[in-house]
Amino acid sequence: MTNEHKRRPHYSGKYPKHFNEKYKELNPEKYTSQQEHVINKGITPAGTHIPIMVDEILNFLQIKEGEKGIDCTLGYGGHTTKMLEKLDHTGHLVSLDIDPIEIKKTTERVRNKGFNEKDFTPVHINFRDIDKVAAEYGPFDFLLADLGVSSMQLDDPSRGFTWKEDGPLDLRFNPEKGNSAAEVLKDITIEDFISILMENSDETYALDIAKELDKAQHLNRVPKTTKELCNMISSALDKNKEIKVLSKDERSELYRKTYARVFQALRIEVNQEFEVLYEFLNKLPGIMAPGGRIAILTFHSGEDRMVKKLFKEGKLNNIYVDTEDIVIRPSKDECYRNPRAHSTKLRTAVRSTER
Numbered sequence: 001m002t003n004e005h006k007r008r009p010h011y012s013g014k015y016p017k018h019f020n021e022k023y024k025e026l027n028p029e030k031y032t033s034q035q036e037h038v039i040n041k042g043i044t045p046a047g048t049h050i051p052i053m054v055d056e057i058l059n060f061l062q063i064k065e066g067e068k069g070i071d072c073t074l075g076y077g078g079h080t081t082k083m084l085e086k087l088d089h090t091g092h093l094v095s096l097d098i099d100p101i102e103i104k105k106t107t108e109r110v111r112n113k114g115f116n117e118k119d120f121t122p123v124h125i126n127f128r129d130i131d132k133v134a135a136e137y138g139p140f141d142f143l144l145a146d147l148g149v150s151s152m153q154l155d156d157p158s159r160g161f162t163w164k165e166d167g168p169l170d171l172r173f174n175p176e177k178g179n180s181a182a183e184v185l186k187d188i189t190i191e192d193f194i195s196i197l198m199e200n201s202d203e204t205y206a207l208d209i210a211k212e213l214d215k216a217q218h219l220n221r222v223p224k225t226t227k228e229l230c231n232m233i234s235s236a237l238d239k240n241k242e243i244k245v246l247s248k249d250e251r252s253e254l255y256r257k258t259y260a261r262v263f264q265a266l267r268i269e270v271n272q273e274f275e276v277l278y279e280f281l282n283k284l285p286g287i288m289a290p291g292g293r294i295a296i297l298t299f300h301s302g303e304d305r306m307v308k309k310l311f312k313e314g315k316l317n318n319i320y321v322d323t324e325d326i327v328i329r330p331s332k333d334e335c336y337r338n339p340r341a342h343s344t345k346l347r348t349a350v351r352s353t354e355r
Helices: 031-042 055-062 078-087 098-110 127-137 153-155 181-187 190-201 207-220 227-236 250-268 271-286 303-314 331-335
Strands: 068-071 093-097 120-124 140-146 288-298 319-324 345-351
Touching: 055 078, 055 127, 055 140, 055 288, 055 345, 068 078, 068 127, 078 093, 078 098, 078 140, 093 098, 093 127, 127 140, 127 271, 140 271, 181 250, 190 207, 190 250, 207 227, 227 250, 250 271, 271 288, 271 303, 288 303, 303 319, 303 345
Parallel strands: 068 093, 068 140, 093 120, 140 288
Antiparallel strands: 288 345, 319 345
């Protein structure tokens, strides 16, 4: 039986605009030159993820041969691969990911780079359960947690993370568990929705948007797709008198930023990101070896405050002997090549030698 020939996705214009049309970007092993071309334009190639602040992280972690480490957020495998190269087949690295779709792809990608079971173990688990992982593989000499959403999730409209293309309003890191964003919006009260928008993204127009959702609930028109949610947000903003007097360009920019904030707030709620992070941070001291180095990348002011506070309290209680008071930020060159690095902060700590 012969393999059926598959035509590449057809698209109009000079360049593909939609995710599934970007066949060269979605096949990085075959079209390596295309990947570099896209990156040099300051764009993350579709379906991939550029690891952030690699040099700064490795400089702090000071990984030594024979050590045991853990990458709490495997993602596309960029950080994991660099840490494995430092171990040079002498130690062991465990990498976690809650996403059942991406962990399979990334495991194959890492294996193809020559890292076998003795070097690297992927674990499909939420990092809030890091104590369970440590019971089998720890304690760890070094740890990295990249708290950002992976580009593979953001770019793929079928996952519902992006407002830029239409798709199911899902937003779950693990689409096999829990309620989607559409299901959350179906039953949420106007008061709770306002709280979510305010606490998770400091949304200026939280009341306007919540009123529009309340109306949609009564009419049985709760958004089920990303486009429907954007339309609901637009409808709410259209009624605001202060916004009406803005210029066309000013309104367009305001709408885009509002879409992004609402999607962020919903994503945080759907995945219980703050609750997960709090559990994780409180379990950190118990899973690290004496002198173990911890590096955490944050992308949101709320999660960054949590990391800073827990590290500070840990230092006062002699849990950590060293924490970086001055946060480390990505360079201008990195932000140009990878615009998604702009909001990144790197915070670090060293576990006390007393357990």
